[in-house]
Amino acid sequence: MASKESAAAAENLIQTLSNINYVPLTRQESSKPYHRRRQISPKINNNNDKNNIDFTSSFLNEISAINSSFPSINTSSSDTYTSLLNSFQSFQAGSSETLSTLGSSSSSSSNSTVPSISDPISIDNLTSILIDIVKPVIPPPRKAFDCLICYTKFFEDEGALSCSPPPELENGDENAVKHLICITCIRGYAHNSIFDGQVAHGGSGLKCVTGECDNVLLLSDFEHYLSDEDYIPLKTRLQEQCLLDAGLADLVTCPECSYKIIVEESLIFYTCNCGRIQCRNCPRIYDEQHQSRSCEQMAQLELQQASMRRM
Structure with missing residues:
Protein backbone atom coordinates (compact mmCIF):
# COMPACT_ATOMS: atom_id res chain seq x y z
CA MET A 1 0.00 0.00 0.00
CA ILE A 138 8.04 33.20 -7.10
CA PRO A 139 8.16 36.65 -8.75
CA PRO A 140 8.69 39.64 -6.47
CA PRO A 141 5.84 42.14 -6.06
CA ARG A 142 5.74 44.67 -8.88
CA LYS A 143 6.65 48.23 -7.91
CA ALA A 144 5.00 51.14 -9.70
CA PHE A 145 6.44 54.61 -10.30
CA ASP A 146 5.47 57.83 -12.07
CA CYS A 147 7.91 58.97 -14.76
CA LEU A 148 9.11 62.49 -13.93
CA ILE A 149 9.12 63.52 -17.60
CA CYS A 150 5.93 62.12 -19.14
CA TYR A 151 4.06 61.68 -15.80
CA THR A 152 2.89 58.21 -16.83
CA LYS A 153 2.67 55.33 -14.37
CA PHE A 154 4.94 52.36 -15.10
CA PHE A 155 6.15 49.26 -13.32
CA GLU A 156 9.86 49.09 -12.55
CA ASP A 157 10.14 45.66 -14.20
CA GLU A 158 9.01 47.27 -17.47
CA GLY A 159 12.21 49.30 -17.43
CA ALA A 160 13.18 52.28 -15.31
CA LEU A 161 16.21 54.48 -14.85
CA SER A 162 17.04 56.17 -11.56
CA CYS A 163 19.56 58.86 -10.75
CA SER A 164 22.69 57.99 -8.77
CA PRO A 165 25.24 59.94 -6.72
CA PRO A 166 28.01 61.47 -8.90
CA PRO A 167 31.05 59.19 -9.26
CA GLU A 168 33.37 61.88 -7.88
CA LEU A 169 31.31 62.02 -4.68
CA GLU A 170 33.04 59.34 -2.63
CA ASN A 171 30.63 59.44 0.30
CA GLY A 172 27.42 59.75 -1.71
CA ASP A 173 24.24 58.80 0.10
CA GLU A 174 23.09 55.58 -1.55
CA ASN A 175 19.87 55.69 0.47
CA ALA A 176 18.87 59.15 -0.72
CA VAL A 177 15.66 59.60 -2.69
CA LYS A 178 16.19 58.58 -6.31
CA HIS A 179 14.13 59.92 -9.18
CA LEU A 180 12.93 57.52 -11.87
CA ILE A 181 12.09 58.01 -15.53
CA CYS A 182 10.87 55.54 -18.12
CA ILE A 183 12.93 54.06 -20.96
CA THR A 184 11.19 56.06 -23.69
CA CYS A 185 11.92 59.33 -21.91
CA ILE A 186 15.59 58.54 -21.26
CA ARG A 187 16.01 57.94 -24.97
CA GLY A 188 14.46 61.32 -25.77
CA TYR A 189 16.42 63.05 -23.00
CA ALA A 190 19.68 61.56 -24.26
CA HIS A 191 18.91 62.56 -27.86
CA ASN A 192 18.20 66.17 -26.88
CA SER A 193 21.34 66.33 -24.72
CA ILE A 194 23.64 65.68 -27.68
CA PHE A 195 23.45 69.34 -28.69
CA ASP A 196 21.26 71.05 -26.08
CA GLY A 197 21.22 71.07 -22.33
CA GLN A 198 23.93 70.56 -19.76
CA VAL A 199 25.47 67.19 -19.07
CA ALA A 200 26.81 65.96 -15.76
CA HIS A 201 30.12 67.25 -14.46
CA GLY A 202 32.99 65.12 -15.68
CA GLY A 203 30.95 63.66 -18.52
CA SER A 204 29.72 60.70 -16.49
CA GLY A 205 26.19 61.04 -17.83
CA LEU A 206 23.23 63.41 -17.78
CA LYS A 207 21.96 65.62 -15.00
CA CYS A 208 18.95 64.46 -13.04
CA VAL A 209 15.70 65.71 -14.55
CA THR A 210 14.77 67.45 -11.29
CA GLY A 211 16.52 70.78 -10.90
CA GLU A 212 17.11 70.49 -7.15
CA CYS A 213 18.80 67.06 -7.33
CA ASP A 214 22.59 66.82 -7.60
CA ASN A 215 22.53 63.18 -8.72
CA VAL A 216 23.23 62.08 -12.27
CA LEU A 217 21.86 59.60 -14.79
CA LEU A 218 24.96 57.54 -15.47
CA LEU A 219 25.65 56.68 -19.11
CA SER A 220 26.62 53.17 -18.05
CA ASP A 221 23.08 52.66 -16.72
CA PHE A 222 21.22 53.54 -19.93
CA GLU A 223 23.66 53.18 -22.84
CA HIS A 224 22.17 49.80 -23.81
CA TYR A 225 18.81 51.48 -24.42
CA LEU A 226 20.23 53.90 -27.03
CA SER A 227 20.63 53.43 -30.75
CA ASP A 228 24.07 53.89 -32.31
CA GLU A 229 22.80 57.12 -33.90
CA ASP A 230 22.36 58.61 -30.43
CA TYR A 231 24.92 56.70 -28.38
CA ILE A 232 28.02 57.59 -30.42
CA PRO A 233 27.50 61.40 -30.56
CA LEU A 234 26.35 61.50 -26.94
CA LYS A 235 29.43 59.62 -25.80
CA THR A 236 31.59 62.05 -27.80
CA ARG A 237 29.83 64.97 -26.11
CA LEU A 238 30.44 63.47 -22.68
CA GLN A 239 34.10 62.82 -23.48
CA GLU A 240 34.51 66.45 -24.49
CA GLN A 241 32.87 67.55 -21.27
CA CYS A 242 35.25 65.33 -19.33
CA LEU A 243 38.23 67.06 -20.95
CA LEU A 244 36.79 70.52 -20.30
CA ASP A 245 36.11 69.77 -16.64
CA ALA A 246 39.64 68.42 -16.23
CA GLY A 247 40.90 72.01 -16.57
CA LEU A 248 43.84 71.20 -18.85
CA ALA A 249 45.67 74.45 -19.62
CA ASP A 250 47.13 73.16 -22.89
CA LEU A 251 43.83 71.87 -24.30
CA VAL A 252 42.67 73.58 -27.52
CA THR A 253 39.77 72.95 -29.89
CA CYS A 254 40.02 73.11 -33.67
CA PRO A 255 37.37 75.57 -35.02
CA GLU A 256 37.06 73.50 -38.20
CA CYS A 257 36.33 70.00 -36.87
CA SER A 258 35.99 70.57 -33.09
CA TYR A 259 38.82 68.12 -32.47
CA LYS A 260 40.48 68.68 -29.11
CA ILE A 261 44.21 68.40 -28.74
CA ILE A 262 46.84 69.35 -26.19
CA VAL A 263 49.24 71.95 -27.61
CA GLU A 264 52.07 73.48 -25.62
CA GLU A 265 51.57 77.15 -24.82
CA SER A 266 54.97 77.99 -26.26
CA LEU A 267 53.83 77.01 -29.78
CA ILE A 268 52.35 79.66 -32.08
CA PHE A 269 50.35 77.30 -34.28
CA TYR A 270 49.57 73.63 -34.73
CA THR A 271 48.34 71.31 -37.45
CA CYS A 272 45.06 69.59 -36.64
CA ASN A 273 44.19 66.04 -37.68
CA CYS A 274 41.83 67.49 -40.28
CA GLY A 275 44.79 69.22 -41.96
CA ARG A 276 43.97 72.75 -40.84
CA ILE A 277 46.98 74.86 -39.80
CA GLN A 278 45.53 76.61 -36.79
CA CYS A 279 46.75 79.52 -34.69
CA ARG A 280 47.34 78.48 -31.09
CA ASN A 281 45.96 81.70 -29.59
CA CYS A 282 43.00 82.66 -31.80
CA PRO A 283 40.41 80.95 -34.04
CA ARG A 284 42.12 82.03 -37.29
CA ILE A 285 44.02 79.96 -39.81
CA TYR A 286 47.73 80.50 -39.46
CA ASP A 287 48.33 81.59 -43.08
CA GLU A 288 50.86 83.94 -44.67
CA GLN A 289 49.00 87.03 -43.46
CA HIS A 290 48.95 85.77 -39.89
CA GLN A 291 52.59 84.76 -39.95
CA SER A 292 53.64 88.43 -40.21
CA ARG A 293 50.98 89.79 -37.84
CA SER A 294 49.93 89.16 -34.28
CA CYS A 295 46.40 88.10 -33.37
CA GLU A 296 45.54 91.72 -32.39
CA GLN A 297 46.89 93.03 -35.68
CA MET A 298 44.85 90.44 -37.56
CA ALA A 299 41.72 91.65 -35.74
CA GLN A 300 42.42 95.28 -36.76
CA LEU A 301 43.06 94.23 -40.37
CA GLU A 302 39.75 92.39 -40.51
CA LEU A 303 37.92 95.49 -39.21
CA GLN A 304 39.52 97.67 -41.87
CA GLN A 305 38.62 95.20 -44.61
CA ALA A 306 35.02 95.04 -43.35
CA SER A 307 34.75 98.87 -43.36
CA MET A 308 36.04 99.08 -46.90
CA ARG A 309 33.45 96.54 -48.07
CA ARG A 310 30.63 98.62 -46.58
CA MET A 311 31.73 101.78 -48.42
Whole structure:
Protein backbone atom coordinates (compact mmCIF):
# COMPACT_ATOMS: atom_id res chain seq x y z
CA MET A 1 0.00 0.00 0.00
CA ALA A 2 2.81 2.37 0.90
CA SER A 3 4.47 1.63 -2.44
CA LYS A 4 1.31 2.62 -4.34
CA GLU A 5 1.02 5.84 -2.34
CA SER A 6 4.65 6.70 -3.06
CA ALA A 7 4.16 6.00 -6.76
CA ALA A 8 1.11 8.26 -6.75
CA ALA A 9 3.10 10.96 -4.98
CA ALA A 10 5.86 10.64 -7.57
CA GLU A 11 3.30 10.96 -10.38
CA ASN A 12 1.84 14.05 -8.73
CA LEU A 13 5.29 15.59 -8.32
CA ILE A 14 6.19 14.96 -11.95
CA GLN A 15 2.90 16.42 -13.17
CA THR A 16 3.31 19.53 -11.03
CA LEU A 17 6.89 20.14 -12.12
CA SER A 18 5.93 19.63 -15.75
CA ASN A 19 3.61 22.65 -15.42
CA ILE A 20 6.48 24.92 -14.41
CA ASN A 21 7.70 27.23 -17.16
CA TYR A 22 11.15 28.71 -17.11
CA VAL A 23 13.06 31.33 -19.06
CA PRO A 24 16.53 30.47 -20.40
CA LEU A 25 19.24 32.81 -19.21
CA THR A 26 20.00 34.68 -22.43
CA ARG A 27 20.94 38.32 -22.82
CA GLN A 28 18.03 39.00 -25.17
CA GLU A 29 15.43 37.48 -22.88
CA SER A 30 16.79 38.88 -19.61
CA SER A 31 16.65 42.43 -20.99
CA LYS A 32 12.89 42.16 -21.54
CA PRO A 33 10.29 43.09 -18.90
CA TYR A 34 9.67 40.18 -16.54
CA HIS A 35 6.02 39.65 -17.51
CA ARG A 36 6.77 39.73 -21.26
CA ARG A 37 9.54 37.15 -21.32
CA ARG A 38 9.14 34.14 -23.58
CA GLN A 39 7.80 31.13 -21.73
CA ILE A 40 9.42 27.77 -22.41
CA SER A 41 8.23 24.57 -20.77
CA PRO A 42 10.84 22.07 -19.57
CA LYS A 43 10.71 18.81 -21.47
CA ILE A 44 9.81 16.07 -19.02
CA ASN A 45 10.40 12.52 -20.27
CA ASN A 46 7.07 10.73 -20.57
CA ASN A 47 8.58 7.25 -20.20
CA ASN A 48 6.07 5.13 -18.30
CA ASP A 49 8.85 3.32 -16.44
CA LYS A 50 9.40 5.67 -13.48
CA ASN A 51 12.13 3.40 -12.15
CA ASN A 52 14.31 3.94 -15.21
CA ILE A 53 17.60 5.60 -14.28
CA ASP A 54 17.83 7.48 -17.60
CA PHE A 55 14.40 8.98 -17.04
CA THR A 56 15.25 10.04 -13.51
CA SER A 57 18.51 11.66 -14.65
CA SER A 58 16.67 13.53 -17.39
CA PHE A 59 13.98 14.56 -14.94
CA LEU A 60 16.44 15.93 -12.40
CA ASN A 61 18.49 17.60 -15.14
CA GLU A 62 15.38 19.57 -16.05
CA ILE A 63 14.98 20.51 -12.39
CA SER A 64 18.57 21.80 -12.40
CA ALA A 65 17.84 23.84 -15.52
CA ILE A 66 14.77 25.37 -13.90
CA ASN A 67 16.75 26.19 -10.77
CA SER A 68 19.54 28.00 -12.67
CA SER A 69 17.56 30.08 -15.14
CA PHE A 70 15.72 32.85 -13.24
CA PRO A 71 12.37 31.18 -13.90
CA SER A 72 8.82 32.35 -13.98
CA ILE A 73 5.77 30.15 -13.73
CA ASN A 74 2.50 30.05 -15.62
CA THR A 75 0.45 28.90 -12.65
CA SER A 76 -0.11 30.27 -9.19
CA SER A 77 3.14 30.26 -7.20
CA SER A 78 1.39 29.39 -3.96
CA ASP A 79 -0.55 26.53 -5.57
CA THR A 80 2.62 25.12 -7.13
CA TYR A 81 4.52 25.36 -3.86
CA THR A 82 1.71 23.69 -1.92
CA SER A 83 1.39 20.89 -4.46
CA LEU A 84 5.13 20.18 -4.41
CA LEU A 85 5.23 20.30 -0.63
CA ASN A 86 2.38 17.80 -0.39
CA SER A 87 4.20 15.52 -2.81
CA PHE A 88 7.37 15.57 -0.73
CA GLN A 89 5.38 14.93 2.42
CA SER A 90 3.85 11.91 0.70
CA PHE A 91 7.37 10.75 -0.12
CA GLN A 92 8.30 11.05 3.52
CA ALA A 93 5.45 8.72 4.47
CA GLY A 94 6.11 6.32 1.58
CA SER A 95 8.59 3.57 0.96
CA SER A 96 12.34 4.14 0.66
CA GLU A 97 12.41 2.37 -2.72
CA THR A 98 10.75 5.29 -4.50
CA LEU A 99 13.06 7.76 -2.75
CA SER A 100 16.20 5.90 -3.78
CA THR A 101 14.87 5.62 -7.35
CA LEU A 102 14.44 9.37 -7.60
CA GLY A 103 17.81 9.81 -5.93
CA SER A 104 19.79 7.92 -8.58
CA SER A 105 20.78 10.95 -10.67
CA SER A 106 24.08 12.16 -12.04
CA SER A 107 22.86 15.74 -12.55
CA SER A 108 25.12 18.48 -11.28
CA SER A 109 24.75 22.25 -11.30
CA SER A 110 26.54 25.08 -9.58
CA ASN A 111 23.16 26.51 -8.54
CA SER A 112 21.48 23.20 -7.58
CA THR A 113 21.57 20.82 -4.63
CA VAL A 114 20.66 17.74 -6.69
CA PRO A 115 22.86 14.91 -5.36
CA SER A 116 25.05 12.63 -7.42
CA ILE A 117 24.04 9.14 -8.57
CA SER A 118 26.03 7.57 -5.75
CA ASP A 119 24.14 9.48 -3.03
CA PRO A 120 20.49 8.48 -2.48
CA ILE A 121 18.22 11.43 -1.75
CA SER A 122 17.21 11.79 1.88
CA ILE A 123 14.15 13.60 3.14
CA ASP A 124 16.31 16.62 4.09
CA ASN A 125 17.83 16.73 0.62
CA LEU A 126 14.39 16.57 -0.98
CA THR A 127 13.24 19.48 1.16
CA SER A 128 16.34 21.46 0.15
CA ILE A 129 15.67 20.74 -3.52
CA LEU A 130 12.07 21.86 -3.07
CA ILE A 131 13.22 25.18 -1.64
CA ASP A 132 15.83 25.71 -4.38
CA ILE A 133 13.34 24.95 -7.14
CA VAL A 134 10.23 26.73 -5.97
CA LYS A 135 11.47 29.80 -4.11
CA PRO A 136 13.31 31.43 -7.08
CA VAL A 137 10.26 31.07 -9.32
CA ILE A 138 8.04 33.20 -7.10
CA PRO A 139 8.16 36.65 -8.75
CA PRO A 140 8.69 39.64 -6.47
CA PRO A 141 5.84 42.14 -6.06
CA ARG A 142 5.74 44.67 -8.88
CA LYS A 143 6.65 48.23 -7.91
CA ALA A 144 5.00 51.14 -9.70
CA PHE A 145 6.44 54.61 -10.30
CA ASP A 146 5.47 57.83 -12.07
CA CYS A 147 7.91 58.97 -14.76
CA LEU A 148 9.11 62.49 -13.93
CA ILE A 149 9.12 63.52 -17.60
CA CYS A 150 5.93 62.12 -19.14
CA TYR A 151 4.06 61.68 -15.80
CA THR A 152 2.89 58.21 -16.83
CA LYS A 153 2.67 55.33 -14.37
CA PHE A 154 4.94 52.36 -15.10
CA PHE A 155 6.15 49.26 -13.32
CA GLU A 156 9.86 49.09 -12.55
CA ASP A 157 10.14 45.66 -14.20
CA GLU A 158 9.01 47.27 -17.47
CA GLY A 159 12.21 49.30 -17.43
CA ALA A 160 13.18 52.28 -15.31
CA LEU A 161 16.21 54.48 -14.85
CA SER A 162 17.04 56.17 -11.56
CA CYS A 163 19.56 58.86 -10.75
CA SER A 164 22.69 57.99 -8.77
CA PRO A 165 25.24 59.94 -6.72
CA PRO A 166 28.01 61.47 -8.90
CA PRO A 167 31.05 59.19 -9.26
CA GLU A 168 33.37 61.88 -7.88
CA LEU A 169 31.31 62.02 -4.68
CA GLU A 170 33.04 59.34 -2.63
CA ASN A 171 30.63 59.44 0.30
CA GLY A 172 27.42 59.75 -1.71
CA ASP A 173 24.24 58.80 0.10
CA GLU A 174 23.09 55.58 -1.55
CA ASN A 175 19.87 55.69 0.47
CA ALA A 176 18.87 59.15 -0.72
CA VAL A 177 15.66 59.60 -2.69
CA LYS A 178 16.19 58.58 -6.31
CA HIS A 179 14.13 59.92 -9.18
CA LEU A 180 12.93 57.52 -11.87
CA ILE A 181 12.09 58.01 -15.53
CA CYS A 182 10.87 55.54 -18.12
CA ILE A 183 12.93 54.06 -20.96
CA THR A 184 11.19 56.06 -23.69
CA CYS A 185 11.92 59.33 -21.91
CA ILE A 186 15.59 58.54 -21.26
CA ARG A 187 16.01 57.94 -24.97
CA GLY A 188 14.46 61.32 -25.77
CA TYR A 189 16.42 63.05 -23.00
CA ALA A 190 19.68 61.56 -24.26
CA HIS A 191 18.91 62.56 -27.86
CA ASN A 192 18.20 66.17 -26.88
CA SER A 193 21.34 66.33 -24.72
CA ILE A 194 23.64 65.68 -27.68
CA PHE A 195 23.45 69.34 -28.69
CA ASP A 196 21.26 71.05 -26.08
CA GLY A 197 21.22 71.07 -22.33
CA GLN A 198 23.93 70.56 -19.76
CA VAL A 199 25.47 67.19 -19.07
CA ALA A 200 26.81 65.96 -15.76
CA HIS A 201 30.12 67.25 -14.46
CA GLY A 202 32.99 65.12 -15.68
CA GLY A 203 30.95 63.66 -18.52
CA SER A 204 29.72 60.70 -16.49
CA GLY A 205 26.19 61.04 -17.83
CA LEU A 206 23.23 63.41 -17.78
CA LYS A 207 21.96 65.62 -15.00
CA CYS A 208 18.95 64.46 -13.04
CA VAL A 209 15.70 65.71 -14.55
CA THR A 210 14.77 67.45 -11.29
CA GLY A 211 16.52 70.78 -10.90
CA GLU A 212 17.11 70.49 -7.15
CA CYS A 213 18.80 67.06 -7.33
CA ASP A 214 22.59 66.82 -7.60
CA ASN A 215 22.53 63.18 -8.72
CA VAL A 216 23.23 62.08 -12.27
CA LEU A 217 21.86 59.60 -14.79
CA LEU A 218 24.96 57.54 -15.47
CA LEU A 219 25.65 56.68 -19.11
CA SER A 220 26.62 53.17 -18.05
CA ASP A 221 23.08 52.66 -16.72
CA PHE A 222 21.22 53.54 -19.93
CA GLU A 223 23.66 53.18 -22.84
CA HIS A 224 22.17 49.80 -23.81
CA TYR A 225 18.81 51.48 -24.42
CA LEU A 226 20.23 53.90 -27.03
CA SER A 227 20.63 53.43 -30.75
CA ASP A 228 24.07 53.89 -32.31
CA GLU A 229 22.80 57.12 -33.90
CA ASP A 230 22.36 58.61 -30.43
CA TYR A 231 24.92 56.70 -28.38
CA ILE A 232 28.02 57.59 -30.42
CA PRO A 233 27.50 61.40 -30.56
CA LEU A 234 26.35 61.50 -26.94
CA LYS A 235 29.43 59.62 -25.80
CA THR A 236 31.59 62.05 -27.80
CA ARG A 237 29.83 64.97 -26.11
CA LEU A 238 30.44 63.47 -22.68
CA GLN A 239 34.10 62.82 -23.48
CA GLU A 240 34.51 66.45 -24.49
CA GLN A 241 32.87 67.55 -21.27
CA CYS A 242 35.25 65.33 -19.33
CA LEU A 243 38.23 67.06 -20.95
CA LEU A 244 36.79 70.52 -20.30
CA ASP A 245 36.11 69.77 -16.64
CA ALA A 246 39.64 68.42 -16.23
CA GLY A 247 40.90 72.01 -16.57
CA LEU A 248 43.84 71.20 -18.85
CA ALA A 249 45.67 74.45 -19.62
CA ASP A 250 47.13 73.16 -22.89
CA LEU A 251 43.83 71.87 -24.30
CA VAL A 252 42.67 73.58 -27.52
CA THR A 253 39.77 72.95 -29.89
CA CYS A 254 40.02 73.11 -33.67
CA PRO A 255 37.37 75.57 -35.02
CA GLU A 256 37.06 73.50 -38.20
CA CYS A 257 36.33 70.00 -36.87
CA SER A 258 35.99 70.57 -33.09
CA TYR A 259 38.82 68.12 -32.47
CA LYS A 260 40.48 68.68 -29.11
CA ILE A 261 44.21 68.40 -28.74
CA ILE A 262 46.84 69.35 -26.19
CA VAL A 263 49.24 71.95 -27.61
CA GLU A 264 52.07 73.48 -25.62
CA GLU A 265 51.57 77.15 -24.82
CA SER A 266 54.97 77.99 -26.26
CA LEU A 267 53.83 77.01 -29.78
CA ILE A 268 52.35 79.66 -32.08
CA PHE A 269 50.35 77.30 -34.28
CA TYR A 270 49.57 73.63 -34.73
CA THR A 271 48.34 71.31 -37.45
CA CYS A 272 45.06 69.59 -36.64
CA ASN A 273 44.19 66.04 -37.68
CA CYS A 274 41.83 67.49 -40.28
CA GLY A 275 44.79 69.22 -41.96
CA ARG A 276 43.97 72.75 -40.84
CA ILE A 277 46.98 74.86 -39.80
CA GLN A 278 45.53 76.61 -36.79
CA CYS A 279 46.75 79.52 -34.69
CA ARG A 280 47.34 78.48 -31.09
CA ASN A 281 45.96 81.70 -29.59
CA CYS A 282 43.00 82.66 -31.80
CA PRO A 283 40.41 80.95 -34.04
CA ARG A 284 42.12 82.03 -37.29
CA ILE A 285 44.02 79.96 -39.81
CA TYR A 286 47.73 80.50 -39.46
CA ASP A 287 48.33 81.59 -43.08
CA GLU A 288 50.86 83.94 -44.67
CA GLN A 289 49.00 87.03 -43.46
CA HIS A 290 48.95 85.77 -39.89
CA GLN A 291 52.59 84.76 -39.95
CA SER A 292 53.64 88.43 -40.21
CA ARG A 293 50.98 89.79 -37.84
CA SER A 294 49.93 89.16 -34.28
CA CYS A 295 46.40 88.10 -33.37
CA GLU A 296 45.54 91.72 -32.39
CA GLN A 297 46.89 93.03 -35.68
CA MET A 298 44.85 90.44 -37.56
CA ALA A 299 41.72 91.65 -35.74
CA GLN A 300 42.42 95.28 -36.76
CA LEU A 301 43.06 94.23 -40.37
CA GLU A 302 39.75 92.39 -40.51
CA LEU A 303 37.92 95.49 -39.21
CA GLN A 304 39.52 97.67 -41.87
CA GLN A 305 38.62 95.20 -44.61
CA ALA A 306 35.02 95.04 -43.35
CA SER A 307 34.75 98.87 -43.36
CA MET A 308 36.04 99.08 -46.90
CA ARG A 309 33.45 96.54 -48.07
CA ARG A 310 30.63 98.62 -46.58
CA MET A 311 31.73 101.78 -48.42
